Amino acid sequence: xxxxxxxxxxxxxxxxxxxxxxxxxxxxxxxxxxxxxxxxxxxxxxxxxxxxxxxxxxxxxxxxxxxxxxxxxxxxxxxxxxxxxxxxxxxxxxxxxxxxxxxxxxxxxxxxxxxxxxxxxxxxxxxxxxxxxxxxxxxxxxxxxxxxxxxxxxxxxxxxxxxxxxxxxxxxxxxxxxxxxxxxxxxxxxxxxxxxxxxxxxxxxxxxxxxxxxxxxxxxxxxxxxxxxxxxxxxxxxxxxxxxxxxxxxxxxxxxxxxxxxxxxxxxxxxxxxxxxxxxxxxxxxxxxxxxxxxxx
Amino acid sequence: xxxxxxxxxxxxxxxxxxxxxxxxxxxxxxxxxxxxxxxxxxxxxxxxxxxxxxxxxxxxxxxxxxxxxxxxxxxxxxxxxxxxxxxxxxxxxxxxxxxxxxxxxxxxxxxxxxxxxxxxxxxxxxxxxxxxxxxxxxxxxxxxxxxxxxxxxxxxxxxxxxxxxxxxxxxxxxxxxxxxxxxxxxxxxxxxxxxxxxxxxxxxxxxxxxxxxxxxxxxxxxxxxxxxxxxxxxxxxxxxxxxxxxxxxxxxxxxxxxxxxxxxxxxxxxxxxxxxxxxxxxxxxxxxxxxxxxxxxxxxxxxxxxxxxxxxxxxxxxxxxxxxxxxxxxxxxxxxxxxxxxxxxxxxxxxxxxxxxxxxxxxxxxxxxxxxxxxxxxxxxxxxx
Numbered sequence: 001x002x003x004x005x006x007x008x009x010x011x012x013x014x015x016x017x018x019x020x021x022x023x024x025x026x027x028x029x030x031x032x033x034x035x036x037x038x039x040x041x042x043x044x045x046x047x048x049x050x051x052x053x054x055x056x057x058x059x060x061x062x063x064x065x066x067x068x069x070x071x072x073x074x075x076x077x078x079x080x081x082x083x084x085x086x087x088x089x090x091x092x093x094x095x096x097x098x099x100x101x102x103x104x105x106x107x108x109x110x111x112x113x114x115x116x117x118x119x120x121x122x123x124x125x126x127x128x129x130x131x132x133x134x135x136x137x138x139x140x141x142x143x144x145x146x147x148x149x150x151x152x153x154x155x156x157x158x159x160x161x162x163x164x165x166x167x168x169x170x171x172x173x174x175x176x177x178x179x180x181x182x183x184x185x186x187x188x189x190x191x192x193x194x195x196x197x198x199x200x201x202x203x204x205x206x207x208x209x210x211x212x213x214x215x216x217x218x219x220x221x222x223x224x225x226x227x228x229x230x231x232x233x234x235x236x237x238x239x240x241x242x243x244x245x246x247x248x249x250x251x252x253x254x255x256x257x258x259x260x261x262x263x264x265x266x267x268x269x270x271x272x273x274x275x276x277x278x279x280x281x282x283x284x285x286x287x288x289x290x291x292x293x294x295x296x297x
Numbered sequence: 298x299x300x301x302x303x304x305x306x307x308x309x310x311x312x313x314x315x316x317x318x319x320x321x322x323x324x325x326x327x328x329x330x331x332x333x334x335x336x337x338x339x340x341x342x343x344x345x346x347x348x349x350x351x352x353x354x355x356x357x358x359x360x361x362x363x364x365x366x367x368x369x370x371x372x373x374x375x376x377x378x379x380x381x382x383x384x385x386x387x388x389x390x391x392x393x394x395x396x397x398x399x400x401x402x403x404x405x406x407x408x409x410x411x412x413x414x415x416x417x418x419x420x421x422x423x424x425x426x427x428x429x430x431x432x433x434x435x436x437x438x439x440x441x442x443x444x445x446x447x448x449x450x451x452x453x454x455x456x457x458x459x460x461x462x463x464x465x466x467x468x469x470x471x472x473x474x475x476x477x478x479x480x481x482x483x484x485x486x487x488x489x490x491x492x493x494x495x496x497x498x499x500x501x502x503x504x505x506x507x508x509x510x511x512x513x514x515x516x517x518x519x520x521x522x523x524x525x526x527x528x529x530x531x532x533x534x535x536x537x538x539x540x541x542x543x544x545x546x547x548x549x550x551x552x553x554x555x556x557x558x559x560x561x562x563x564x565x566x567x568x569x570x571x572x573x574x575x576x577x578x579x580x581x582x583x584x585x586x587x588x589x590x591x592x593x594x595x596x597x598x599x600x601x602x603x604x605x606x607x608x609x610x611x612x613x614x615x616x617x618x619x620x621x622x623x624x625x626x627x628x629x630x631x632x633x634x635x636x637x638x639x640x641x642x643x644x645x646x647x648x649x650x651x652x653x654x655x656x657x658x659x660x661x662x663x664x665x666x667x668x669x670x671x672x673x674x675x676x677x678x679x680x681x682x
Contacts, residue, residue, distance in 0.1 A: 035446045085658055092392050093657050095446065096596055099589055100653030107646045111639045222453075222585070229450050265465030274454035278439075281451060285442045293444065 002133045007255045008248065013140030015247025016147030020202035021224035022231070022239035023154060024195040029233045030171040031191035032083070034091060037098040040221030041105035042196055046071045047120065047203030047213055048109055054121040067200040075196025079189045087185075102218070110215045118213040122204065139208040150201060151240050154194075158236070163190060171234065223250070223270070226277035232290025241288065246273045335525050337518070354510055358503040366502035368618050373506075373513040374570045376610035379594040380520045380603055381563020386592070387601035388524055389556040390536030391440050395452030396564050396591045398459035399429045401583030403565030404478060404572030409469050411479035411573070418481035418488065422569055429565020430558040437554030456585050463580035475579030478572035481508060489573070505574060512570070513607070516563060520603045523559065532556055533601075564591075593653050599665025608664040616652070617645040 021043055028036045036042075046067055053063035078101065086094045124138040158164035169177040170187045178184050206220060207213045227246040231238020254269040261268075286292050328334055338344050358366060382396050403425040410421035439451050463470045470476060480489040487494045488508035489501055499507075523529045531552045534542035543549050572578045590613060598609020624630050624641045639647075660666055 035450070082654065082658065089657075089661065091446065092386070092390075093596075093661060095392070095449065096592060097654050097657050099592075100650045100657070103589075103646055103650030104654070107643045107650065111643050111647075225450055225453065229447065233446070265461060267464070268461065271458045271461035274457045278451055278454050278458075281439070281443060281447060285444075285447065287447075 003255070005134045006136075007251050009134065009136050009140060011248035011251035012244055013137070013143045013247070014251055015227075015244035016143045017202060017205045017243075018224040018227040018247050019147050019240045019243025020150060020198055020205065021221050022228035022243050023151065023236065024198045024202065025224070025228040026231075026233060026236055026239045027154070027191050027198070028195045029228075031167055032094075032188050034083075034094045034098065035228075035233065036195060037095060038078075038102040038105060039195060039199060040218045040224070041102040041109075042071065042075065042199035043203040043206060043221045044109055044215065044218040045074065045105055045203070046196075046200030047207045047217060048113055049200065050204055051118055051120055051213055052113075060121060060123050064200070064204055067203075068197045071196035071200040072193040073196070075192035075194070075199075076189050078196075079192035083192070084185065084188070087188075106215060106218050109218075113215075115215060120204065120207045120213055122208050124208075139205070143205040143208065146201060146205060147240070147243075150198065151236065154236060163187075167191065223273055226273040229277050229287055230280050232287030234291055235287070235289035238287060238289035246276070249273060249276055337521060337525075350514075354507075358499070358506045363500055363502040364618075366506050368614055370502060370505050370509055370574060372607075372611045372614045373509045374567055374574060375591070375594065375614055376513055376607040377516045377570065378564050378567035378591055379598065379606040379610045380516055381560040381567065382591045383595045383598075383601065383603065383606045384520055384523065384532070384563070385556050385560035387595055387599075387606075388529060388536060389532040389553065391553060391556060392446070392449040393452040393557075393560070394449050394585065394588045394592065395436070395455035395459075396560075397583040397585070397587030398452075398455050399433065399561045399564035400568030400571060400587065401459055401463055401578075401580070402432060402561075403429050403568030404578050404583070405463065405470050405476070406565065407569035407572050408476050408478040408578070411482075412477060413469075417483040418573075419483055421479075422481070422566060425569035426562040426566035429568070430562040432565075433558040433561025434554060436561075437557035440553045440557055441550055453585065453588075456583075456588055460580055460584055463583065470580065473580065475577055477577050478569075478575070480576070481570075481573050509570060509574070512566075516566075517603050517607065520563075524603065528552065528555060536601075590649075593649065595663075597652060597656050597663050599663035599668075600661075602663075602665040605663050605665035608668075612664065613649075613652075616648060620645050620648065 021039060024039045024042065025036060028034060028039075049067040049070055050060075050063050053066050054060055058066065082097060082101070083094065086097060122139065124142060127138045128135050129138055129141070130136075156164075158168055166177070166182040167187050167190065169180070169182055170184050174184055177187075202221075203217075207217060223246070224243065227242040228239055229242070230245060231240070231242030250269045250273055253272045257264055257268050257272075280288065284290075328339070333339065336343075338347055357369070361369075378396065378400055381399075382393065385391050385393055406425040406428050407421045410416045410424055411418065416424075436452070436455065440448055443451060464473055480487050482488070485494055487504075489505050491497045491499045491504040491507070497504075524532075531542070531547045534545070534547050535549060535552055539549065568583075594609035594613045595606055596609070597612050598607065599605025620627075621641055624644070627644075630639055630641060630644055656663060662669070
């Protein structure tokens with residue numbers, strides 16, 4: 001039972017990270033109907049920026065804040081220079097552009113920082129606290145708290161602020177939004193800024209898990225895809241739930257599958273998340289909370 | 298009782314009198330009817346190209362060295378896969394990021410049938426294709442339920458599930474160390490080594506070139522025939538406007554699943570050739586990066602064209618080899634493996650990323666679009682604008 005609780009908390013914390021990454025997907029998808037395949041690489045870049053700022057004797061919190069700002073700028077820049085040219089082009093083309101961007105960002109990171117493992121320099125590095133019988137990484141608790149706080153913030157933003165309401169209107173119907181005077185292009189830029197900013201935060205916690213920073217971290221972020229899809233690409237709540245489910249499944253499968261079902265092979269937990277996603281999509285083609293697209297003739 | 302309407306006699310428009318005078322046919326071929334539009338080879342120019350390609354096929358391996366032949370061999374194999382992806386993505390509009398999985402499937406099938414069961418290439422090559430198609434049929438139904446990006450992500454999941462299988466089905470795949478794949482052999486004839494089997498003075502690269510290029514031609518003509526006949530038109534109708542296609546009587550389920558099956562057939566056959574050419578494969582060769590490479594090929598070459606797939610494959614195979622060959626002359630490239638700085642690998646990947654982005658932003662029709670523009674310019678000269 002202790003084992004189970006331990007794994008469950010780990011799973012939820014990992015899920016929190018996935019949820020943070022998935023939120024980036026969802027925000028961009030909601031506003032622009034594009035899946036941003038470069039989100040994983042934005043996460044990577046964010047984490048490396050935190051590392052770089054931290055190296056210059058800035059305190060950790062300040063480095064994170066600075067990285068969030070810079071990443072928001074990066075998101076804005078990508079939208080402004082490249083994706084804005086693609087408005088009205090087929091979604092497939094835009095998605096492929098984000099894949100191209102992903103490759104570029106990953107290689108730029110590798111070119112600047114190399115392939116060595118680095119320590120992020122987070123203050124809670126490997127400290128643990130004891131909750132009853134269960135020992136928990138402090139980083140797990142911080143992750144859960146940060147994911148919760150960020151989700152709450154985004155909810156408030158989308159529900160109560162002028163910009164957030166504009167974003168929801170754009171997601172609903174771009175033309176109608178334009179007609180009532182919402183600057184749709186500005187909304188796209190905002191969505192990318194938010195995606196960049198959340199990526200920096202997600203990067204901090206993703207690298208707090210294996211505790212090292214490496215260009216391959218961008219690939220780990222790909223596992224947030226099942227999370228975003230599971231919940232439905234246009235649902236913030238779905239992204240959070242999807243993230244936690246995928247995190248739990250991954251950690252529990254990793255914990256128990258080698259004993260319970262060794263015939264499934266090594267590292268089955270990686271495939272498990274995708275199998276779960278495929279299974280859910282068979283039953284619900286738009287994810288658990290996604291909006292069903294209605295086609296009009 | 299059914300009402301019988303008198304059928305209008307099937308009549309073609311009378312050909313223009315000009316068409317009767319062969320001299321007046323332009324090199325490009327004068328189009329005087331629908332059949333001309335659909336023709337595989339048009340006019341003197343079309344046939345001249347066919348003859349020219351046939352001559353090139355014989356001459357090339359004798360003229361250029363093994364390094365460039367290996368580029369061409371990889372191109373031919375990749376082009377088969379790219380044509381398959383283009384049938385699915387370019388013609389039917391179903392985005393797939395799972396192409397590498399089907400290549401892997403074909404490669405391991407070839408290894409198992411050719412190596413473990415000692416079957417000849419005439420068996421394992423088609424068999425790899427059909428197993429690919431069968432798995433494609435299983436995945437196809439997802440395409441019916443899912444639209445656009447959701448489908449892309451499911452096929453992405455397929456790559457990860459496939460990688461897991463390739464790593465763990467050790468009896469067939471050899472696990473992480475990979476496995477050997479046999480050369481294409483029928484009886485005593487080894488297509489990859491015509492020197493020992495036929496006594497011809499040809500290297501492995503030359504032999505493989507002679508083996509694989511006709512297969513590419515076959516694949517290309519078959520794809521062209523699919524594209525210009527009824528199923529191909531159904532594919533394109535679905536791509537352009539799915540609901541409208543359904544209304545005019547296109548069977549969406551049949552077409553989409555069929556497109557998946559055909560595309561997977563191509564991919565798996567290409568995978569079998571790829572494995573056979575490399576002689577040894579590991580699961581890492583069939584990951585997401587591989588899938589993205591094939592998507593890049595059809596973007597660079599031209600979405601929805603067969604010859605564009607070949608051009609794109611050539612481009613994507615060629616660029617890294619050229620960069621590698623030129624790298625000692627490029628000043629900012631560093632040659633240490635692990636440190637920071639721009640290594641050859643990093644530079645290649647960067648170029649690859651920029652290729653995708655720049656083509657999509659500035660030339661979404663790809664090399665095929667560039668070619669079409671040049672052609673129109675020449676044809677309409679001096680009245681081009």
